[in-house]
Amino acid sequence: MMAERPQPVAAPEEDEIDLGQLLGQIWHGKLWIGSATLAAGMLGLAWLANTAPTxxxxxxxxxxxxxxxxxxxxxxxxxxxxxxxxxxxxxxxxxxxxxxxxxxxxxxxxxxxxxxxxxxxxxxxxxxxxxxxxxxxxxxxxxxxxxxxxxxxxxxxxxxxxxxxxxxxxxxxxxxxxxxxxxxxxxxxxxxxxxxxxxxxxxxxxxxxxxxxxxxxxxxxxxxxxxxxxxxxxxxxxxxxxxxxxxxxxxxxxxxxxxxxxxxxxLRQNMTRSAAEAESSLEFIEGQLPEAQKAVRAAEDRLNAYRQAQQAIDLGFEGQSLLTQISAIETELRQLADQEEEIANRYTSNHPTYQRLLAMRGRLEERLAALRKEVSNLPETQREVFNFTRDLEVAQEVYLQLLNRAQELRVVKASTIGNVRIVDGARTAPEPVAPRRGRTLALALLLGALSGTGLVLGRAWLRRSVRGPEELDRLGLPVFATVLFAPAAVGNRKGRGLLPILALSDPNSATVEGIRSLRTSLHFGMLDAGSRSIALTSSAPAAGKSFTSVNLAVVAAQAGQSVCLIDADLRRGHLRRYFAVAKGTPGLAEYLAGEAELDELLRPGPVEGLAFLSTGQLPPNPSELLMRPRLAELVAELDRRFDLSIFDAPPVLAVTDPVVIGRAVGATIAVVRHDVTGLGEVEALIRQLQGAGVKPAGAVLNAYRPQRGSGRYGYGYGYRYRYDTGYRPQSGD
Structure with a gap:
């Protein structure tokens, strides 16, 4: 058989978010979500019970x-x-x-x-x-x-x-x-x-x-x-x-x-701080009082000394009037200065109120300048007495202000009045502020539900298993048939005894109808094939290739075809348990080794037209046996005797045997288990076969469960699956 040129694996289409599929995944993972919510609620109740109220x-x-x-x-x-x-x-x-x-x-x-x-x-x-x-x-x-x-x-x-x-x-x-x-x-x-x-x-x-x-x-x-x-x-x-x-x-x-x-x-420290501030200010003012008092005495001494020297007793009526007017105007100017600070914070300089204040200040300054000019016109003696008297009044005014402030600060210090008061006294609320039981329990349940939902969606994202035929089509692997899951067909592979053949025990089941659909697809698909032999393989164990091989052989024989089923898994083959063949009975291994001929090895099946060739004694070198010319001779001999030959091959990712078998037979078909086989595994299977010159003819989607399928049916969990990539031969069944 001519090896075809390897074809590249078709890249899967870009994933799109399907809201219906997400809702389906969540719905079918409701047990996980419910369990996580219940667990979170129990933890929340335990936390509440073990937390003292605050x-x-x-x-x-x-x-x-x-x-x-x-x-x-x-x-x-x-x-x-x-x-x-x-x-x-x-x-x-x-x-x-x-x-x-x-x-x-x-x-x-x-x-x-x-x-x-x-x-x-x-x-x-x-x-x-x-x-x-x-x-x-x-x-x-x-x-x-x-x-x-x-x-x-x-x-x-x-x-x-x-x-x-x-x-x-x-x-x-x-x-x-x-x-x-x-x-x-x-x-x-x-x-x-x-x-x-x-x-x-x-x-x-x-x-x-x-x-x-x-x-x-x-x-x-x-x-x-x-x-x-x-x-x-x-x-x-x-x-x-x-x-x-x-x-x-x-x-x-x-x-x-x-x-x-x-x-x-x-409150006490605030009052102490206020008293300390008053005391600090009082110390400052009391420190200034002696200087102010000294300034008053100096001004008095200068005035008295000048009067004695000039024999001037008083200012006279005119001088006293000028002094009084000047003092009054200076007082008004100080008041206007205070008002200007306040007005400047509220208005601009162009505001009418501000302008009136400036005009009034200007008039007072003009009046003050005129009065000071009149003072300059006084006789020299009166002018000097005026100046000394003016200095004395200013010194006395400063001294009196300091005395008043000192007295006020003494009152503040003695009263120890602070600037803080207690409006509401301390009181404890009758109900605890924590933990808030209703809110805490609701939050725990919400977190549990979110965690369960995240777990369900996370597992779906991480597993990336095959969920529908369209995903295999996107990988360039046409689907010949979709076989529904049949719980009654699940046998104990690791135990002993006869395994059931579903096509005989329940021929009217929907699962067997899927096998018949595969039979029909293969019948028309292999009309122009160079060989009427096919090899069924998978990416990993437990995909259901042996189940598919046995039932396909039975339904094909029931349709009137002559069929030969060959157990080509020379490492862990177990098809003999479907046909009650004893372990160690000569079979394929003996034929490939040249120790027996085909007529000596074929066993009749449970239906007319079906023959079975077991693995024989499991050899230590299965790959070497399969690479011998006897395998091609076997395929040619089976084509002469039978309408259809089915080779049940080992998994591709575990051993190289299916690659050798695939080069000898007419077509290689991959069995993919729904919701178990990963998309990455299927891609690796295609690459490995194509790398050896074997193009997969198509696939069978096995153990399909509609409630876990893609599209509007959503996707759920409930099937636990593990396999050993080591794929070691067993010493016994």
Missing amino acids: YRADTLLQLEEKASPLALPTALSELAGGEARSATEVEILRSRLVLGEAVAAFHLDWEAKPLRAPLVGQAVASGVLPLPEVEGLIRYDRGDSRIRLDLLEVPPEWVEEPILLTAMGEGQFALLLPDGREETGEVGRPLAVPDRGFGLRIGALEGVRGRQFVIRQLDETGAIGALRDRLTVAERGKQSSILEVGLTGRDPAEVQRTLGGIAEAY
């Missing part, structure tokens, strides 16, 4: 402006640091200064709690999961254990080290210290170990004899960090100056008490 307390704080009558001047306020903004106050609330005070006040660096069972401690403590009171388990908390710590002092090396307390009943307890020492004590009485610097007093203890508790002195920095992690501070609304402070924890009473302590500590 409560939240909150309080509202208002940041107020300082009272204007006692406020510092703008310049002095800037020197003192200015007003604190909300962001600054948030950081102060979360600082070690404030939280450290709360930790110290409420002993948050002490830890005393019942010992809980590993993994399921909360479920046992809440009563959801019962735990028997037996030796070894009695030490774990069942929700009936309580402890209150009134005093704890440990040496530095015992910080963060656990101290194990065991209830002994009647108010007695035993301690196991970190150094291995054991001590006993009584509730309400101090227990001290002076040589180690250890002290302890238990205020209250509830628990049956044998219950154990863990006591630990926490590191202060770690305790503050843990408290900060439970604390939330945020401004309610934009620039509202209202801070909402929240604290979460497992004990609602402890959460409310601790949050109240944090608010009070913050």
